[in-house]
Amino acid sequence: MGALLEVSGVSVSFDGFKAINNLSFSIDTGELRAVIGPNGAGKTTFMDIVTGKTRPDSGKVEWGRPGRDLLRLSESQIARLGIGRKFQRPTVFVTQTVQDNLLMALKKDRDPLSALFYRADAVDLGKVEELAVEIGLQEHLPRLAGELSHGQKQWLEIGMLLAQDPQLLLVDEPAAGMTPAEREHTTDLLKRAAQTRAVVVVEHDMEFVRRLGCKVTVLHEGAVLAEGSLDAVTSNQDVIDVYLGR
Amino acid sequence: MSETALNTLQQRSFFLRNPSVLVFLAILSLLTLGATLMSEAFGIGLLSTSFIKTLGKTLCLCLIAIAMDLVWGYCGILSLGHFAFFGLGGYMIGMWLMYERTKDIVVESLAGQALPPTPEEIRDAIGTQIFGVVGGSEIPAIWYFADSLAVQLAFVVLVPGVLALGFGWLAFRSRVTGVYLSILTQAMTLALSLYLFQNDSGLRGNNGLSGLQNIPGLTLVPQAVISVWFLWASALALGLGYLLAAWVVSGKFGNVIRGIRDDEPRVRFLGYPVETYKLFIFTLTAVIAGIAGALYYPQAGIINPAELAPIASIFLAVWVAIGGRGRLYGAVIGAALVSLLSSAFTGGQVPDIPLGFATIQWVDWWTVLLGFGFVLVTLFAPQGIGGLVDQLVRKGDR
Ligand SMILES: Nc1ncnc2c1ncn2[C@@H]1O[C@H](COP(=O)(O)OP(=O)(O)OP(=O)(O)O)[C@@H](O)[C@H]1O
Ligand SMILES: [Mg+2]
Numbered sequence: 231m232g233a234l235l236e237v238s239g240v241s242v243s244f245d246g247f248k249a250i251n252n253l254s255f256s257i258d259t260g261e262l263r264a265v266i267g268p269n270g271a272g273k274t275t276f277m278d279i280v281t282g283k284t285r286p287d288s289g290k291v292e293w294g295r296p297g298r299d300l301l302r303l304s305e306s307q308i309a310r311l312g313i314g315r316k317f318q319r320p321t322v323f324v325t326q327t328v329q330d331n332l333l334m335a336l337k338k339d340r341d342p343l344s345a346l347f348y349r350a351d352a353v354d355l356g357k358v359e360e361l362a363v364e365i366g367l368q369e370h371l372p373r374l375a376g377e378l379s380h381g382q383k384q385w386l387e388i389g390m391l392l393a394q395d396p397q398l399l400l401v402d403e404p405a406a407g408m409t410p411a412e413r414e415h416t417t418d419l420l421k422r423a424a425q426t427r428a429v430v431v432v433e434h435d436m437e438f439v440r441r442l443g444c445k446v447t448v449l450h451e452g453a454v455l456a457e458g459s460l461d462a463v464t465s466n467q468d469v470i471d472v473y474l475g476r
Numbered sequence: 477m478s479e480t481a482l483n484t485l486q487q488r489s490f491f492l493r494n495p496s497v498l499v500f501l502a503i504l505s506l507l508t509l510g511a512t513l514m515s516e517a518f519g520i521g522l523l524s525t526s527f528i529k530t531l532g533k534t535l536c537l538c539l540i541a542i543a544m545d546l547v548w549g550y551c552g553i554l555s556l557g558h559f560a561f562f563g564l565g566g567y568m569i570g571m572w573l574m575y576e577r578t579k580d581i582v583v584e585s586l587a588g589q590a591l592p593p594t595p596e597e598i599r600d601a602i603g604t605q606i607f608g609v610v611g612g613s614e615i616p617a618i619w620y621f622a623d624s625l626a627v628q629l630a631f632v633v634l635v636p637g638v639l640a641l642g643f644g645w646l647a648f649r650s651r652v653t654g655v656y657l658s659i660l661t662q663a664m665t666l667a668l669s670l671y672l673f674q675n676d677s678g679l680r681g682n683n684g685l686s687g688l689q690n691i692p693g694l695t696l697v698p699q700a701v702i703s704v705w706f707l708w709a710s711a712l713a714l715g716l717g718y719l720l721a722a723w724v725v726s727g728k729f730g731n732v733i734r735g736i737r738d739d740e741p742r743v744r745f746l747g748y749p750v751e752t753y754k755l756f757i758f759t760l761t762a763v764i765a766g767i768a769g770a771l772y773y774p775q776a777g778i779i780n781p782a783e784l785a786p787i788a789s790i791f792l793a794v795w796v797a798i799g800g801r802g803r804l805y806g807a808v809i810g811a812a813l814v815s816l817l818s819s820a821f822t823g824g825q826v827p828d829i830p831l832g833f834a835t836i837q838w839v840d841w842w843t844v845l846l847g848f849g850f851v852l853v854t855l856f857a858p859q860g861i862g863g864l865v866d867q868l869v870r871k872g873d874r
Binding site for chain 1: 724727728729731732734735738739741742744745746747748749750752753756
């Protein structure tokens with residue numbers, strides 16, 4: 231299988247501070263990957279670059295085969311190509327119902343006229359119901375998203391990502407602030423999602439990463455420090471020095 | 477909730493999902509009918525013609541308030557320039573009214589001559605009549621279509637629409653948002669107003685267009701009757717505008733623009749072209765504002781560049797804030813209440829208060845009172861009057 235996303239030699243600096251330093255990273259179709267690294271390692275910035283939020287100073291970001299240059303596209307174009315993103319802080323539309331949140335995310339034409347004349351039919355409502363079951367919120371569809379607990383908001387956001395039906399999911403700290411039981415549910419969700427698409431998960435919690443059971447990339451000071459199985463990277467001396475040993 | 481229950485929730489008719497629309501239309505019809513029955517022309521004469529005109533104008537202000545609520549309350553774009561579109565709509569219809577009316581007068585006065593006047597003579601006379609005040613007699617090129625009602629009506633929609641489209645395209649494409657966008661829209665309306673103040677703008681400088689209450693071809697119809705016609709036209713436009721706005725915000729489009737208001741980046745990362753949505757709603761509301769202005773100024777009788785002053789657009793935002801943004805009836809309540817109070821206070825209907833050492837003259841003090849009211853609403857009812865209505869309705873449900 232060829233690379234789905236190929237990031238090569240990317241650098242970006244904020245006011246002279248190099249947040250991403252000649253970073254290269256690639257992920258295959260249908261792969262599940264965990265990204266770890268200390269605070270400020272550049273994990274979120276990496277996602278910002280892939281999703282078009284931050285423009286790098288140099289480097290290439292290519293999508294699919296033949297490689298399509300993502301750096302020329304806007305955030306919404308990149309999203310429509312099939313890259314979904316979950317933010318570090320849960321961001322759902324708190325003044326709208328869970329159902330409306332999911333309907334808005336559902337893969338459909340995104341232009342204003344289509345949205346204007348769109349009315350949810352039984353098929354779409356069925357899909358939303360299915361997603362709600364998947365994320366454990368089927369009882370909460372008519373509730374306002376703002377009334378959900380922190381963990382439920384995180385799941386709703388993951389549900390919205392799934393509704394977009396992306397080929398690549400970028401998930402930033404999905405388990406932050408969750409109870410152990412909620413974490414377990416989240417791991418299962420992500421593993422199931424990764425059966426049909428590529429998923430990149432940023433997480434600090436080692437137990438969580440272990441349960442994902444996938445290849446791990448360690449970022450440090452904006453570059454890849456180590457890559458491999460969790461056991462391999464955790465026994466790597468460099469990684470221990472900068473991250474685990476503290 | 478079961479799947480079927482959810483299905484019916486989504487598929488119930490538009491009116492069942494939006495009962496407030498029916499309530500609004502009912503109140504509007506009753507008000508219009510009641511005013512007609514109390515008018516001088518068609519009823520018992522309890523309401524003066526000038527009051528009927530005030531009512532009709534108020535309905536037009538409610539219509540532009542709905543546009544403001546759509547663009548600001550729902551989509552989060554605090555445009556402080558929408559009154560410019562309102563004024564442009566007024567100018568576009570005003571050109572036809574003034575041109576045709578002047579033509580009628582000119583033709584009549586030249587009719588006594590031995591030789592029938594040539595078209596050139598008529599045009600020259602019209603030019604002198606209209607542009608004499610700004611020291612001209614040539615009819616400017618922008619008046620080329622002024623004799624065609626159809627074209628000028630098209631301009632009522634097209635001129636504000638195209639201006640909004642161009643302005644919005646530039647601003648949204650460069651990701652100008654928040655207070656910077658508000659400032660930019662203020663600059664737009666200021667520039668337009670200053671331009672119109674110039675004598676060579678082709679629109680009679682600070683004199684503006686006047687005599688707009690006289691409808692060409694209807695000189696024999698008394699103003700009492702025309703005022704009721706315009707009341708009905710304004711009510712119809714407001715009713716349709718309310719329906720359109722309620723429909724626009726009722727479905728997925730409404731959810732997307734609310735999403736843009738609450739969390740713009742999130743909407744972008746869902747794949748929605750946020751700029752296109754903003755442009756769409758900005759242009760649509762500019763067109764609604766233009767139509768509202770085209771109905772307003774024939775009732776006001778005069779339009780001049782001061783109408784497009786930046787402060788007018790700020791007042792518009794104040795009405796919507798007082799009424800409660802993000803709810804259409806809130807915008808209507810705010811616009812109706814504040815503009816009616818404003819004309820009462822500044823029109824001498826409210827007696828001045830002598831304090832011995834000084835007198836509170838409402839003409840001067842009304843703005844202070846309004847500002848005070850605005851502060852009170854912001855502090856104690858941040859959702860506006862509409863928010864209070866919502867709370868009452870919810871209490872009633874329990
Ligand atoms: N827009 C920005 N302007 C200035 N500095 C920034 C910006 N975005 C990120 N940074 C800096 O870049 C570095 C990398 O930040 P980033 O958010 O990518 O780290 P992270 O790996 O996601 O950390 P965490 O684990 O805390 O979420 C940090 O030092 C941060 O302060
Ligand atoms: Mg981060």
